[in-house]
Amino acid sequence: MKIATYNVNGVNGRLPVLLRWLKESQPDVVCLQELKCPQEKFPVKEINAAGYNAIWKGQKSWNGVAILAKNYEIQQVQNTLPGDEEDVQSRYIEAIIDQKVICCLYLPNGNPYPGPKFDYKLAWIKRFKRRTNQLIKMELPAILIGDFNIIPTELDVYKPEKWVDDALFRTEVRKAYMELEKKGWTDSIRKIFPKEQIFTFWDYLYHAYDRNAGIRLDHILLSPYLTPQLKNAGVDKYVRGWEKSSDHAPTWIELE
Incomplete structure (x- = not known):
C-alpha cells in the first residue's frame, strides 16, 4: 500500500500537475494540503475520473485539506481538530481507510515569530498532541x-543557522515534534534514511530548487502498530521541477 502526502499549493491552479503525478506514481492513498478553494470548488469530477474517491474540507483562498483513495472506501471520522470550537481554519481531516486511521494535517506556519500567529501554532500543536495521545492509548x-510546517532537525534544512528565529525551526516546535517520537510515533523518512539530507520544500525565490536549498516540512509518522509494516519511503523531488508545480514535492511511504 502506497500512501502519500502533497501540499499542492492551490488544487485548481495546479490540477494538471496533480493529475500527472497521480497517473505516474499511482499512490493508493493521498493526503492533500493547501487546497486554496472553497468546498464547492474542489475538482471532485476530475479526481474521480483519475480513479480516486475523495473527502475534503475547503476554505476560500487559504488552507484546505483532502484525502484521496484508489480502490478503497473512505470513512470520514472528523474534519476539524477537536479542542477549539472557534477555530474555523481548514487544517485537519481524519478518516479510516483499510482499517487504518489517516490523520491529514496542515499545521499552521506560525510566522512571523514572535506574534499571534506563532501563539496559534503552539495552541494548535497542543490540541493535536491530545488527539495523537488518544490514538496511541487506543492502540490504533x-x-x-x-x-507539519516543522523542520525537525538541522539535518532537515539547508543552512540551519539562517532559520534559528523562524517559526518553522523554533525550539518550541522542534521539541513538540520530538515529543511525538518519544510517544512512539515513527518518522518514516528518517526510519528509511537515518542520516541522509532530504528535503520536501524549495522556495520559488533565488533558484532554491536548482541549488537544492530546501527544507523538510512534509512528514509521515506511524503509530507503533504500523511501524513494523514500513517497507519503503521517499520524496518525488522531480515533481517540484515540473512547470507550474507546487513549492512542495510529494512524500510517500509503502507499507507491506
Missing part, C-alpha cells in the same frame, strides 16, 4: 501525515 494503526 494510525498515520499522522501532511505538511
